[in-house]
Amino acid sequence: MIAIIDYGMGNLRSVSKALDTLGAQVKITNKAKDIKEAAAIILPGVGAFHRAMENLTKLYILPPILRAIKEGKPFLGICLGLQLLFTESEEHGTHTGLNIVKGKVKRFSSGLKVPHMGWNQVNIKKPVPSAQKPNLFKNISDKSYFYFIHSYFVEPEDKSVILASTKYGTNFTSAIRMGNVFGTQFHPEKSGNLGLKALKNFCQCIR
Amino acid sequence: MLTKRIIVCMDVKKGRIVKGVHFVNLRDAGDPVKNASIYSRAGADEIVFLDITASIEKRRTIFEIVKKTAEKVFIPLTVGGGIRKLEDIRELLKSGADKVSINTAAIERPELVQEASERFGSQCIVAAIDARQKKLDSPIKSGNDQKWEVYSYGGRKATGLDAVKWAKKVEKLGAGNMKHLYDALTRGKASAVLVASIFHYGKYSVPQVKRYLKNKGIAIRLV
Numbered sequence: 044m045i046a047i048i049d050y051g052m053g054n055l056r057s058v059s060k061a062l063d064t065l066g067a068q069v070k071i072t073n074k075a076k077d078i079k080e081a082a083a084i085i086l087p088g089v090g091a092f093h094r095a096m097e098n099l100t101k102l103y104i105l106p107p108i109l110r111a112i113k114e115g116k117p118f119l120g121i122c123l124g125l126q127l128l129f130t131e132s133e134e135h136g137t138h139t140g141l142n143i144v145k146g147k148v149k150r151f152s153s154g155l156k157v158p159h160m161g162w163n164q165v166n167i168k169k170p171v172p173s174a175q176k177p178n179l180f181k182n183i184s185d186k187s188y189f190y191f192i193h194s195y196f197v198e199p200e201d202k203s204v205i206l207a208s209t210k211y212g213t214n215f216t217s218a219i220r221m222g223n224v225f226g227t228q229f230h231p232e233k234s235g236n237l238g239l240k241a242l243k244n245f246c247q248c249i250r
Numbered sequence: 251m252l253t254k255r256i257i258v259c260m261d262v263k264k265g266r267i268v269k270g271v272h273f274v275n276l277r278d279a280g281d282p283v284k285n286a287s288i289y290s291r292a293g294a295d296e297i298v299f300l301d302i303t304a305s306i307e308k309r310r311t312i313f314e315i316v317k318k319t320a321e322k323v324f325i326p327l328t329v330g331g332g333i334r335k336l337e338d339i340r341e342l343l344k345s346g347a348d349k350v351s352i353n354t355a356a357i358e359r360p361e362l363v364q365e366a367s368e369r370f371g372s373q374c375i376v377a378a379i380d381a382r383q384k385k386l387d388s389p390i391k392s393g394n395d396q397k398w399e400v401y402s403y404g405g406r407k408a409t410g411l412d413a414v415k416w417a418k419k420v421e422k423l424g425a426g427n428m429k430h431l432y433d434a435l436t437r438g439k440a441s442a443v444l445v446a447s448i449f450h451y452g453k454y455s456v457p458q459v460k461r462y463l464k465n466k467g468i469a470i471r472l473v
Contacts (some may be wrong), residue, residue, distance in 0.1 A: 056346045060321045090371050159372050162295055162471045163252045174421050188471040233326050
């Protein structure tokens with residue numbers, strides 16, 4: 044079972060339905076027990092960083108999430124779920140994140156129209172090292188379009204975790220992989236067929 | 251590169267797609283769930299349902315349509331029409347809409363836009379504006395100072411508001427997206443074009459329109 048974490052931040056139905064169509068077994072949950080039993084975890088989310096951290100804390104599910112990641116369970120953070128993996132964010136002041144991936148979450152520079160919203164190209168870093176298989180972008184060609192909606196982006200200290208980048212004013216990190224931890228700034232559940240492919244590739248990490 | 255978006259808009263009444271020129275002479279163009287799925291496969295970048303059902307009790311059907319669509323269509327879905335309260339927005343988002351579009355209610359009570367974007371995030375609040383070129387009393391017209399007036403109630407009621415000024419105001423209130431219905435406004439900096447009847451009756455297909463725009467040098471996502 045894949046646990047989709049429900050912490051009151053945005054539309055979880057699409058993620059869950061997308062996985063349903065792929066034949067995966069999913070459970071939308073905010074219970075430590077389900078996170079413990081899950082074979083994989085997805086942390087979706089749209090909204091403000093500090094509120095997300097507050098909600099996760101109030102639900103007492105940060106320890107089980109961190110434990111699952113440490114145990115090596117496949118984990119996918121989507122949009123805000125990716126940003127929460129980082130050390131800190133500058134959204135509404137400085138706020139601490141899960142610190143799984145060292146680095147910062149930054150706002151797009153003021154000259155750009157925010158949120159960065161719509162379909163943008165994902166430049167997939169090549170070649171994919173064999174240690175990084177299964178590959179999130181298997182059967183997806185370089186420069187494919189995915190759907191984005193966000194005002195902040197991640198900047199990992201260790202550039203080797205970057206799977207893909209996207210250009211919006213600057214080249215920002217649009218997907219990462221660090222061992223069992225994956226993250227996408229785009230919304231695979233809103234990116235049509237290619238998004239479903241990326242989710243399918245993630246599901247292939249699950250034993 | 252971020253593409254310009256082709257957004258397919260379907261007017262839904264009592265669970266069926268209807269569309270007419272300026273909202274009159276409504277014709278039936280089919281099942282919204284089925285059509286949303288077809289448009290998504292054809293390469294539409296987003297789908298909009300505009301619920302134009304008048305009576306409150308029959309409006310429940312839109313929630314069912316949104317739920318069914320969200321099970322099958324994996325591109326962004328916006329729902330508008332008849333949204334008055336925060337509760338309406340919450341229920342639509344819960345049913346699977348990614349954004350809600352507010353029009354008449356924003357004109358009558360602009361704070362709704364602010365309250366909604368504070369509570370649900372500005373990324374999911376769309377201010378829809380129906381604008382029409384003003385009939386000038388003065389016979390002197392020049393290309394540069396044509397005015398566009400905002401209409402409410404599905405294009406039936408003139409509000410006296412200037413479309414550009416109104417657009418700026420609602421953006422300040424927190425609407426994260428602007429959807430400009432008419433051509434003159436899209437010639438500005440609009441990042442999306444909303445289209446309806448030219449698709450439903452098969453005059454042009456989504457791929458045809460997208461290829462045409464791409465050939466004109468516009469950034470477009472082809473599928």
